[in-house]
Amino acid sequence: MDAEVRLRTRESVGYDGEPSFDCELDYYLVYAEPDDVWRGVAPCGIAVEEFVLHEDFAAAGVDSAVWSAGEGWWSSAGFSRSLRADARVRTVVRPTGRSAAEEAYRRLTDTDLPHAGELRRQFADRDLRPASAPLRLGPAQVPAGFFDRRVYRILFAGDLGEHGMADLWCREWLQPVDDPAEPRVLGRGALAAQAHEFSWELRRIGFGVAWSIDLTALLGPDSEPEPATLGALLHRLRSLLRDRGLIPVTVERFA
Structure with a gap:
């Protein structure tokens, strides 16, 4: 198996429950204007997300929190939904990794970005996904040799x-x-x-x-x-x- 697809525990793939503190979250940089990212202007906020999964790995919802200048940390399912539904919102939000989020947060606050466990404590308003029984797509019969x-x-x-x-x-x-x-x-x-x-x-x-x-x-x-x-x-x-x-x-x- 490729090393990048490594075995993970229930917690480290984002299960609903008590996740491990070293699990990688999803980070985003938030800008004031759409062109700021290309002009080298510093972001004005940072968003952090984590997918919450059912035991069969289907999504149950998305937890998120945002830090913005003047407001500090806040959590909003509405922001999570608008990021996915509104193309205008996506023009000022850029996916990034932990290191870039740390650099931006230190530049904005002169402090270190909290570790994953502390960030999860900011999750207060989950963007839920509707629960439904799996639909059948493709043949129902399992091929021989598989469970x-x-x-x-x-x-x-x-x-x-x-x-x-x-x-x-x-x-x-x-x-x-x-x-x-x-x-x-x-x-x-x-x-x-x-x-x-x-x-x-x-x-x-x-x-x-x-x-x-x-x-x-x-x-x-x-x-x-x-x-x-x-x-x-x-x-x-x-x-x-x-x-x-x-x-x-x-x-x-x-x-």
Whole structure:
């Protein structure tokens, strides 16, 4: 298995419960104006998020908190929803990593960014995802030699753009696809880990206003209901597109 898809505990892939303090959260820089990021203007705020997952790794909601000048830390499910639904909000919010968030926070406050455990204490208003039974997508029968077959969709808002697409093809996770029969499928990838087999497709939804990664997981042959490998892979694929500017919206289970 690729070292970047490492086995994680229940907590480290974002389960509802008491997470481990060293789990990586999702960080965003918030700017006053859309052009500030390109003009080198410092951000005016920092947003921190964490996906909360059901035991089958489908999203239960998103916890978030924002630090902004003059207001300090605050938590709002409304901000989380607007980031995903309003393209204007996304023009002033940029996904980033922990190190860039630390640098921005130190510049804004002259103090160190709190560690993950302290940041989670700022989460007060969860952006919930509707609960529903998994829909059947694809054949119901599990292939011979496997215990279970699952299909997940990781949905994203935003536009990759030419640079984001070009960067994706520089990775081993996605290979470009040019299939006239499936014009919305732009990339595919696959991974075998232990006794499991995974395959996924990058899909464009609408006119580039949304994207998805559809993952098919063949699990088995043991009757282990929640292999950590699946959660780690879903986390890695979500991060793959978030690192290129897209905003993860939800993780749905279809089968």
